[in-house]
Amino acid sequence: MKTMKKFKLTLAYDIEKEAxxxxxxxxxxxxFYKYRWGFYYFEEDPSKSYIYQTDFQESSEEYFELYTxxxxxxxxxxxxxxxxxxxxxxTIGDERIYSxxxxxxxxxxxMLLFYVAIFICMLVSQIGIVLTWNGNPLSxxxxxxxxxxxxxxxxxxxxxxxxxxxAEKLI
Amino acid sequence: MQALSESTYLVxxxxxxxxxxxxxxxxxxxxxxxxxxxxxxxTLYGVLTNxxxxxxxxxxxxxxxxxxxxxxxxxxxxxTVFELEYERFKKMxxxxxxxxxxxxxxxxxxxx
Numbered sequence: 001m002k003t004m005k006k007f008k009l010t011l012a013y014d015i016e017k018e019a020x021x022x023x024x025x026x027x028x029x030x031x032f033y034k035y036r037w038g039f040y041y042f043e044e045d046p047s048k049s050y051i052y053q054t055d056f057q058e059s060s061e062e063y064f065e066l067y068t069x070x071x072x073x074x075x076x077x078x079x080x081x082x083x084x085x086x087x088x089x090x091t092i093g094d095e096r097i098y099s100x101x102x103x104x105x106x107x108x109x110x111m112l113l114f115y116v117a118i119f120i121c122m123l124v125s126q127i128g129i130v131l132t133w134n135g136n137p138l139s140x141x142x143x144x145x146x147x148x149x150x151x152x153x154x155x156x157x158x159x160x161x162x163x164x165x166x167a168e169k170l171i
Numbered sequence: 172m173q174a175l176s177e178s179t180y181l182v183x184x185x186x187x188x189x190x191x192x193x194x195x196x197x198x199x200x201x202x203x204x205x206x207x208x209x210x211x212x213x214t215l216y217g218v219l220t221n222x223x224x225x226x227x228x229x230x231x232x233x234x235x236x237x238x239x240x241x242x243x244x245x246x247x248x249x250x251t252v253f254e255l256e257y258e259r260f261k262k263m264x265x266x267x268x269x270x271x272x273x274x275x276x277x278x279x280x281x282x283x
Contacts, residue, residue, distance in 0.1 A: 055213050062241055066193035070212040099211035106217050
């Protein structure tokens with residue numbers, strides 16, 4: 001079977017857009033099956049078409065059993081809580097992994113709390129930069145680096161809050 | 172008590188007679204709604220997680236066809252919450268019927 005890979009950067013808050021892209025690719029005959037370091041791997045089969053969905057949730061044995069029985073094939077899990085699923089377009093019909101906006105909002109809220117926790121850990125671990133500050137180029141470089149990451153996280157938080165508000169409007 | 176979300180109510184309703192595993196809940200609601208209501212797995216799992224946190228349901232291991240399968244069961248508190256919500260819905264329906272029935276004959280309406 002012919003395969004191909006594509007490089008694409010996806011930020012956390014864009015998982016719905018990512019799923020739509022994978023579904024579009026599948027409609028063209030290229031089916032996503034693996035993700036590694038920014039690369040999406042596809043295999044070609046013009047006879048099939050899948051609907052792709054990504055979930056963010058703490059999983060368990062019951063979790064995967066439920067999705068499998070509901071017709072979703074588990075493809076991959078990233079960072080422990082991002083789960084990629086797919087289902088055949090013809091058998092799944094209009095069904096998706098979420099059936100009401102309130103639960104989509106909860107998903108983005110879980111994601112927000114997850115990144116806030118990481119963010120706090122990072123700030124605590126980098127407090128040394130301030131404590132050992134002596135104004136040398138190395139401290140300055142470290143401070144700039146950390147500041148850039150802080151800005152990136154704040155950007156992510158704003159985007160996630162926006163996704164939550166977008167889902168809330170549909171409730 | 173705050174009104175439950177529709178999905179939450181449906182899950183408690185599905186479990187009110189007997190414990191079920193996750194997909195069993197989806198199937199039961201689908202069957203009794205003639206296929207109109209199909210809970211999605213992500214939505215259901217989120218509701219199950221929340222209900223477990225609130226101790227309204229619990230996971231129990233059931234021996235079934237020689238393999239173990241976990242099912243969800245209402246706790247006593249869950250049963251109470253479900254009954255309260257059921258009574259609330261019944262009352263809402265009764266009020267609705269009264270108002271709809273009296274719509275044309277009610278002469279006091281203008282005084283309100």
